[in-house]
Amino acid sequence: MNDLNVSKKTILIVDDMPINIQVLARGLNSDYHIKIATDGEKAIEIGMSENPPDLILLDIMMPGMDGYEVCHTLKKNPKTHNIPIIFVTAKGEVEDETKGLELGAADYIIKPFHMPIVKARVNTHIDLKRKSDMLEIMLDMDALTGIANRRHFDKMLGSEWNRAKRSGLPVSLIILDIDYFKKFNDNYGHPAGDVCLKLVAQTLNKCVRRSGEIVARYGGEEFAVILPSVNHNDALKLAEKLRSHIESLKIIHAYSNIADCITISLGAATTVPKDGLEPAELINTADKMLYEAKNHGRNQLKGEAL
Numbered sequence: 605m606n607d608l609n610v611s612k613k614t615i616l617i618v619d620d621m622p623i624n625i626q627v628l629a630r631g632l633n634s635d636y637h638i639k640i641a642t643d644g645e646k647a648i649e650i651g652m653s654e655n656p657p658d659l660i661l662l663d664i665m666m667p668g669m670d671g672y673e674v675c676h677t678l679k680k681n682p683k684t685h686n687i688p689i690i691f692v693t694a695k696g697e698v699e700d701e702t703k704g705l706e707l708g709a710a711d712y713i714i715k716p717f718h719m720p721i722v723k724a725r726v727n728t729h730i731d732l733k734r735k736s737d738m739l740e741i742m743l744d745m746d747a748l749t750g751i752a753n754r755r756h757f758d759k760m761l762g763s764e765w766n767r768a769k770r771s772g773l774p775v776s777l778i779i780l781d782i783d784y785f786k787k788f789n790d791n792y793g794h795p796a797g798d799v800c801l802k803l804v805a806q807t808l809n810k811c812v813r814r815s816g817e818i819v820a821r822y823g824g825e826e827f828a829v830i831l832p833s834v835n836h837n838d839a840l841k842l843a844e845k846l847r848s849h850i851e852s853l854k855i856i857h858a859y860s861n862i863a864d865c866i867t868i869s870l871g872a873a874t875t876v877p878k879d880g881l882e883p884a885e886l887i888n889t890a891d892k893m894l895y896e897a898k899n900h901g902r903n904q905l906k907g908e909a910l
Contacts, residue, residue: 618674660678672703753820773832774875862902871897875910
């Protein structure tokens with residue numbers, strides 16, 4: 605994960621008056637990347653792009669879609685909800701400011717503005733956004749292994765499910781756990797068990813390289829892998845790669861009933877999401893396949909396409 609303190613943040617300036625954009629951009633471009641939009645539609649397009657801004661300076665009075673509508677649209681969308689919006693506007697009545705803040709704006713600056721005030725408020729809200737992003741990452745990370753946790757898994761599976769439903773592409777899921785891990789913990793101790801979990805997590809993470817693919821600690825010694833746009837055959841190939849790589853670590857496990865080292869069992873499931881089908885069914889199928897792999901001797905994988 606990128607260090608949120610290192611990268612230069614991006615400000616989107618939205619105003620239909622070029623002179624206002626020029627003044628704001630000139631005052632901020634030494635500290636921030638600047639993007640510009642001269643109408644509400646373009647602002648929303650940039651906000652919802654793959655590289656959204658970290659903060660938006662937004663005029664209210666614009667032809668077509670005004671700033672209030674832009675703010676409302678961005679704040680109701682989960683993808684853009686957390687982008688701080690500062691209104692920079694000539695509308696200085698109390699009711700105007702109240703409306704902007706009620707729509708979810710972080711701040712309200714009245715024109716004519718003073719650049720030192722704008723910079724100070726931008727810096728404050730960028731810092732708050734940075735801390736909020738860091739907290740969000742911490743909430744989504746498993747403290748022991750450093751990979752995604754169950755909270756992040758649930759969130760991303762729902763997101764990828766909806767994306768696949770719109771696109772008509774498949775989504776695959778692998779659920780796996782470490783064979784006889786309780787015996788490992790009981791005989792080598794929990795510190796050794798923690799080291800084992802970290803090594804397994806790091807190895808799984810290195811094997812899963814494509815954009816959008818996520819490895820998460822599902823619970824205890826159980827892990828899950830979300831594979832967007834991956835068909836069942838490719839999911840099975842990746843599952844076998846995971847199994848092989850974990851076995852090749854040669855983590856000694858003299859108390860395993862099937863090998864002298866740590867191994868994993870895996871269940872894979874694939875479907876094309878459609879109406880009437882829920883993500884829980886994909887999870888249940890992968891889980892069922894995992895237990896089938898265990899019942900057939902462990903250190904192997906089983907799969908099923910819904």
